[in-house]
Amino acid sequence: MSAIDEVKQRTDIVEVASQYVRLTKAGRTFRALCPFHSEKHPSFFIYPEQQSWHCFGACNTGGDVFSFIMKKQGIDFGDALRLLAQRAGITLSSRFGQDAGRDERERLYQVNEAAAQYFHNLLLNSPDGEKTRNYVASRGFSPKTIVDFQLGFSLNSWEALKQYLMERGYTESELLTAGLVVEAESGKTHDRFRNKLMFPISDVRGHTIGFGARVLDDSLPKYINSPQTPTFDKSSSLYGINLATAAIRQQGTAVIVEGYMDVITAHQGGFNNVVASMGTAVTEKQVGTLKKLTKNLVLALDADTAGEEAMLRGGEIAAQPPPEDTAPRYLIPETPAASLNEPEVRRYIRLGRRVINKDALDIETSVIILPEGKDVDDVIKEDAKTWQYLLAKALPVVDYTCNMKTADLDLTTAKGKSLAADRLLPIIAEIDDTVRQDHYLTKLSKLTGTSYRRLEAALAKYRVDRRTTQPTKEAVAQPRRPLLSSPIEEYCLALLLQHPELKAQSEGLSPEYFENSENREIFVAWQQTDDLSLLKKDKLDPAIWEHLDYLINKSLPANQIEQKYTSCVLRLREKFLRGLETKRGAVLALEAEAGGTAAELAKLEEQGIEVSVQLGEVFTQKRRGRSVAKGVEK
Ligand SMILES: [Zn+2]
Numbered sequence: 324m325s326a327i328d329e330v331k332q333r334t335d336i337v338e339v340a341s342q343y344v345r346l347t348k349a350g351r352t353f354r355a356l357c358p359f360h361s362e363k364h365p366s367f368f369i370y371p372e373q374q375s376w377h378c379f380g381a382c383n384t385g386g387d388v389f390s391f392i393m394k395k396q397g398i399d400f401g402d403a404l405r406l407l408a409q410r411a412g413i414t415l416s417s418r419f420g421q422d423a424g425r426d427e428r429e430r431l432y433q434v435n436e437a438a439a440q441y442f443h444n445l446l447l448n449s450p451d452g453e454k455t456r457n458y459v460a461s462r463g464f465s466p467k468t469i470v471d472f473q474l475g476f477s478l479n480s481w482e483a484l485k486q487y488l489m490e491r492g493y494t495e496s497e498l499l500t501a502g503l504v505v506e507a508e509s510g511k512t513h514d515r516f517r518n519k520l521m522f523p524i525s526d527v528r529g530h531t532i533g534f535g536a537r538v539l540d541d542s543l544p545k546y547i548n549s550p551q552t553p554t555f556d557k558s559s560s561l562y563g564i565n566l567a568t569a570a571i572r573q574q575g576t577a578v579i580v581e582g583y584m585d586v587i588t589a590h591q592g593g594f595n596n597v598v599a600s601m602g603t604a605v606t607e608k609q610v611g612t613l614k615k616l617t618k619n620l621v622l623a624l625d626a627d628t629a630g631e632e633a634m635l636r637g638g639e640i641a642a643q644p645p646p647e648d649t650a651p652r653y654l655i656p657e658t659p660a661a662s663l664n665e666p667e668v669r670r671y672i673r674l675g676r677r678v679i680n681k682d683a684l685d686i687e688t689s690v691i692i693l694p695e696g697k698d699v700d701d702v703i704k705e706d707a708k709t710w711q712y713l714l715a716k717a718l719p720v721v722d723y724t725c726n727m728k729t730a731d732l733d734l735t736t737a738k739g740k741s742l743a744a745d746r747l748l749p750i751i752a753e754i755d756d757t758v759r760q761d762h763y764l765t766k767l768s769k770l771t772g773t774s775y776r777r778l779e780a781a782l783a784k785y786r787v788d789r790r791t792t793q794p795t796k797e798a799v800a801q802p803r804r805p806l807l808s809s810p811i812e813e814y815c816l817a818l819l820l821q822h823p824e825l826k827a828q829s830e831g832l833s834p835e836y837f838e839n840s841e842n843r844e845i846f847v848a849w850q851q852t853d854d855l856s857l858l859k860k861d862k863l864d865p866a867i868w869e870h871l872d873y874l875i876n877k878s879l880p881a882n883q884i885e886q887k888y889t890s891c892v893l894r895l896r897e898k899f900l901r902g903l904e905t906k907r908g909a910v911l912a913l914e915a916e917a918g919g920t921a922a923e924l925a926k927l928e929e930q931g932i933e934v935s936v937q938l939g940e941v942f943t944q945k946r947r948g949r950s951v952a953k954g955v956e957k
Contacts, residue, residue, distance in 0.1 A: 333411035336374045336388040389840035400844045401864030431554045435531040439523040442475025452476040468591045475521035481513040502549040522583045525565035559608035562599040570595035576619040585699035592703045619687045621717045689717035740771040752785035812842045815891040817877040823853045836895040900938045
């Protein structure tokens with residue numbers, strides 16, 4: 324289902340409109356003083372069944388929930404979509420979530436790519452890069468690895484990169500947006516990365532989106548990153564993902580490590596399914612990206628942070644301050660844990676220094692603990708077999724936690740068994756997948772010698788607790804409403820998009836005939852240009868591209884296009900007028916019942932007459948069309 328459809332299903336126009344106007348129930352409709360024009364007598368109506376609105380007053384227009392929000396807030400379709408999605412608790416993919424236009428993002432990819440090449444060339448060739456070259460060699464990175472990862476070097480200069488890129492036509496403001504230069508208090512800008520080993524960061528499709536940079540001495544901080552930009556969001560990026568995708572798919576497992584060096588060494592050692600979370604938190608977005616590639620995640624944890632700390636602790640995050648090295652903006656979900664409320668916190672679990680989304684529990688997440696004092700980089704360099712051995716021994720995170728939580732208990736005693744149940748049941752209760760939950764309940768039953776039924780009853784208590792302390796996702800969500808499809812609108816649009824020659828005959832069409840906002844958006848944009856590539860690039864929000872593509876590729880009959888188009892337009896017009904008539908009729912009845920003023924009634928009657936006249940025209944044209952068609956057949 325498209326994002327737009329999902330938002331529609333979760334949104335109630337009555338609820339949305341009631342935030343802007345005072346609605347009064349009137350029969351099967353709601354009425355209010357029109358929010359778009361000034362009036363004393365309410366002529367604005369909402370039709371819950373059609374999820375639409377109409378103003379019979381000065382506006383004499385209507386639409387759906389999207390057009391209501393667009394008109395009310397003075398925003399475009401994309402922003403209305405984002406607003407309604409946020410309201411309904413739906414996460415839109417970053418493509419729709421970012422306000423930056425497609426061109427701007429393309430340009431940012433380009434400037435980042437140009438910078439990456441510049442840094443890479445300096446590392447390979449510049450005399451100033453000598454020390455960094457030696458450092459990289461001392462880490463054992465081969466020339467191929469350096470090229471694969473496009474490692475680079477930034478000069479110890481305030482303006483070298485800035486000048487280089489500006490000479491190539493990039494503007495200062497683009498460099499600022501890309502985070503490659505920084506604005507000083509004086510208002511002057513200078514290079515952000517100076518005298519550092521550079522790690523270009525790519526997205527899944529291989530676009531360069533940002534940089535990590537490492538100092539070459541003992542100064543702190545050891546690593547810095549690009550700031551948040553329209554293309555770079557640290558919490559959704561995974562270092563090495565561009566080089567790891569194929570291997571993750573092929574092997575069916577993704578391994579998440581902490582640092583840049585870990586990823587590079589792993590890949591050089593032939594372990595290409597390794598990516599880094601680049602922070603201490605593994606976020607929902609990162610899990611989301613990996614979920615599309617595989618169901619199996621392995622988290623590599625340092626021994627020093629593993630031990631007692633490295634286990635699931637649902638709901639305890641807020642109680643603890645974030646670890647020292649976790650800058651708040653890297654904590655999930657982009658807000659400091661301390662400000663999350665109870666239900667939100669319970670969606671995350673703590674794993675050593677890592678914080679991961681509870682969703683990770685519902686795909687197979689396993690854990691490996693690295694040998695004391697070593698990171699992945701060390702392990703693989705010393706002996707790749709150790710790494711393979713560790714991976715083979717990776718324990719599902721729930722098993723691992725169970726082991727850790729019961730390590731200090733004597734399970735032969737009644738007290739030990741009871742403590743084990745107390746400690747493990749809350750964790751098992753967190754698992755949403757019933758089959759997997761059952762698996763662990765059976766395991767606990769064996770471990771404690773307690774009957775499965777008794778444990779199940781105890782588990783129910785935790786579930787009830789959960790429900791009373793925090794609404795579940797389902798409980799919060801709006802009821803899903805059926806989607807109102809509009810095949811005629813789509814058919815007509817598909818004809819127009821696929822047959823540019825029809826543009827000459829499009830005067831009879833009005834944007835109003837399209838009740839679906841996305842259809843209306845496409846029609847209005849098409850009126851301005853029928854160049855499909857321009858339509859996408861200049862006129863339409865990325866949120867509508869999917870729908871546009873669907874229409875462009877919709878299969879249509881091959882012959883009598885013009886005739887089909889004409890009859891389609893007539894049907895659209897008829898549908899629109901009939902809809903209007905029904906709405907107006909309902910309002911007229913209401914007005915009459917409520918003893919509306921003669922003037923109001925007269926006005927509605929008048930509008931009704933106009934609609935009838937227009938409908939009459941439609942029927943005449945339809946008849947004419949039929950006889951013309953017959954004539955053609957003869
Ligand atoms: Zn109005």
